[in-house]
Amino acid sequence: MSGKLAVSIGQHSDPGRKDRNQDFHGALLPEGRVLASKGIALALADGISSSAVGGIASESAVKSFLTDYYCTSDAWSVKTSAQRVIDAANSWLHAETRRGRHAHDPDRGYVCTLSALVLKSRSAHLFHIGDCRVFRVVGETLEQLTEDHRVVISSQENYLGRALGAAPSVEIDYRLLDLSPGDVFVLATDGVYEHVPPRSITQAIAASSGDLDLAARRVVEEALARGSPDNLTIQIARIDTLPDGDVGDLLGRTDTLPASPLPEAPGDFDGYRLLRQLHSSSRSHIFLATNGETGGETGGETGEKVALKLPSIDLRENEAYLRRFMMEEWIARRIGSPHVLKAAAPGRRQNFLYTATEYVEGRTLRQWMFDNPHPDLETVRGIVEQIGKGLRAFHRLEMVHQDLRPENIMIDRDGAVKIIDFGSTTVAGVREAAPEFDDDEILGTVQYAAPEYFLGHPGTERSDLFSLGVVTYEMLTGRLPYGAEVAKARSRKAQGRLRYATARNGSRRIPDWLDDALRRAVHPDPLKRHEAVSEFIADLRRPNPDYLPDRSAPLIERDPLAFWQTLSLILAVVIVFLVVRR
Known part of the structure; x- marks a missing residue:
């Protein structure tokens, strides 16, 4: 099937020489939008x-992974979704053990191993x-992609060093691989791989390439014939075709509207x-x-008012622009925050x-800044806190807004703040499914874009924090912390020469500790900014003791303008003194 991810799967499990089978396995092959957004999942537990x-533990682990993963x-991203699901399964299994008769003996509790494979897009x-x-x-052989978490004491004694359900938390190995058509993956329990040589497995797959279930059965039969005493389970997945990476598949609607x-x-x-035009650009x-x-203008009896956004007349032949335009509503429907613009109620068929x-009946933050050139500090804090809540809603879903600026922030008549315009937003899950969707283009507005964008680096939560810091600085001072220099700094060396203009120099008095918070938020190096938006917002309300050691830094570094003003004053006094002495 051209242009879609297509996978052939074969599976087989047998209790072998044991009375019961404590292995469990499963796979889910969704279709349509779910296939594009979440991919195909296989899981195997022992x-x-x-x-x-x-056996109950292994069955619970596989079933919870295959069902809960598709509910995220x-x-x-696949990594975030799968790890959260596995963490939840581990917590549940461990809690079941703690409630049972063998609460302090994990070897007799709800404990199992787990290996899972998610095939999404081309990865x-x-x-x-x-x-x-x-x-x-x-x-004709097998490349082992995982490492056994088994601790060997002697040739006769070993134990699992890591297992699902054995402890309140679990460390999960993760690996990302590129896919090619024809790739074949094999998941197997120790009852299989310890007794069947790799070449025998590959030969069985090659001999039954049209029926991978038959290949799986033959491998299990050979393991039994070679004396395997354990349960035996094997899964085989072959990549038949790979998707084109078309974002239209993710949106669940045709991209040819x-x-x-x-x-x-x-x-x-x-x-x-249509009542009136609100904006045109x-x-x-x-x-x-x-x-x-x-x-009428009030909505009459037909329901609430909505804002309809149509693509630009000038850019309707630009495929990249149209793909991003289509994504805006997709993003809006997935964020539930009073501080982020909501999509209108679904149900209407679009032509x-x-x-x-x-x-949103109100004004942009830019207009608010024009109307309030000297806002009080508490009002600024209140607006920034609301913007921060909106940004955290993006970040919880692994989205980076990438174009936070006063024009993209609305304040309604009641003072509620909303982030709008998601045309530059990057989404981890979409980037995985359609890698070509996000390119290296700087999508945001350069005056508010983080310096790392100009080095070709992808945006992160700290990139949005930089933009929020610039917006906050501008609300307080009416200018930008680096002027127009950030967009000109296209190398690490050039960015190292950027100099922060203190917010304390102006018509209003800004506390030193608040200026330190702003300086950190807009630092050119993302690793030297706050770790989270919430940390920056907290630093706007009270002095952070971590900044105190910086007071020992030379005055020329802390406040270059104050340094030169002080030096000029000293020189002036010396000159006057010399003139008087003459």
């Missing part, structure tokens, strides 16, 4: 033989705990009643509308390409 409930946000994601193994077929001619307001458009056209063909969002 309950420890010393526990009567090991499709904005999350394979491996997650591993214990001594099941994941291999990749290389020629036509762009309409620019409508006129007042008037009707695709079932909406080279990037987009935004109209105030209501659901229905009647109703043209546009987005529908809530209508």
Whole structure:
């Protein structure tokens, strides 16, 4: 199937010479949008033989992984989704042991190993705990992709050094691999790989390439014939075709919706009643509308007002622009925060390409700054805290806004602050599914873009923090902390020469400790900024003792302007003294 991820899977499990099978395995092959956003998952678990409930543990681990993984946000990366699901499964298994008769003996509790493989877009994601193994077929042999977490004491004695459910928390091995058509992966328990040579496994796969279930059965049969005393389970996954990385598959709708001619307001458009145009630029056209063909400026009887955003007339042939335009509503529907613009209620069938969002009746932060050139410190804190809450909603979903600036922040009539315009937002889950979607282009506004963007580095939460720091600085001072120099600094050396202009020099008095917080938030090196937006917001409310050692730094570093002013004063006094003496 061209243009889609297609995988052939074969599986087989057998109790072998034991009375019961404590192995468990499974795979899920979704279709459509879920296939694009979450991929295909396989999982294999082996309950420890010393526990009567090991089989229950392995079954619970596999089932919870395969079901809960697909319930995680499709904005999350595979790594984040899988690790959170595995952590939850580990906590549940450990809690079950603690509630049982063998609360202090993990060897008799709900403990198992787990290996999982997620195939998404053009990548394979491996997650591993214990001594099941994941291999990749290389020629006529197997390349082992996982490391056994088994501690060997002697030739006769060993134990699992890491297992699911054995402790309140668990360390998960993770590995990321590129995929190619024809790649074959093998997941197996020790009952198989300890008794069947790698070449025998690859030969069985090659001999039954059209029926991988048959290949799996033959491998298990050979393990039994070679005297394996354990349960035996094997999974085989072959990559048949890889996707094109088209973001349209993620959106769950065709990417061929036509762009309409620019409508006129007042008037009707695709079932909406256009009331007036709110904004028009080279990037987009935004109209105030209501659901229905009647109703006045207040909405009448047809429901609440919405804002319709249509793509720019000038950019309708730009594929990259249109892909990002389509993503905006997708992003808005996944963020639930009162400080982030919401998408309009779904249900209306669209005939043209546009987005529908809530209508925020108010003004941009830029207009607010024009109207309030000298705001009091507490008002600024209140606005920044609301922006910070909106940013944290993005970051919890592994999204980076990338274009935070006064024009993209709205303040409504009640003082509520909302982040708008997601045209530059990067999403970890989307980047994995469609790597070509995000390129190296600097999408944000250069005056507020973090310095790392100009070095070609991807945006992170600290990049958004830099932009928030610049916005905060501008609200307090009316200028930018580095002027226009950040966009000119295109190397680490040039960025090392950037000099922060203290916020204390101006018409208003800024506390030294608050200036230190701003300086840290907008540091050119992202590793020297606050670790999280919440930390910066906390530092705006009270002095951070961590900044106190910086007071020992030379005055020329702390405040160059004050240094030269002081030096000039001293020289002036000396000159006056010399003149008087003459």
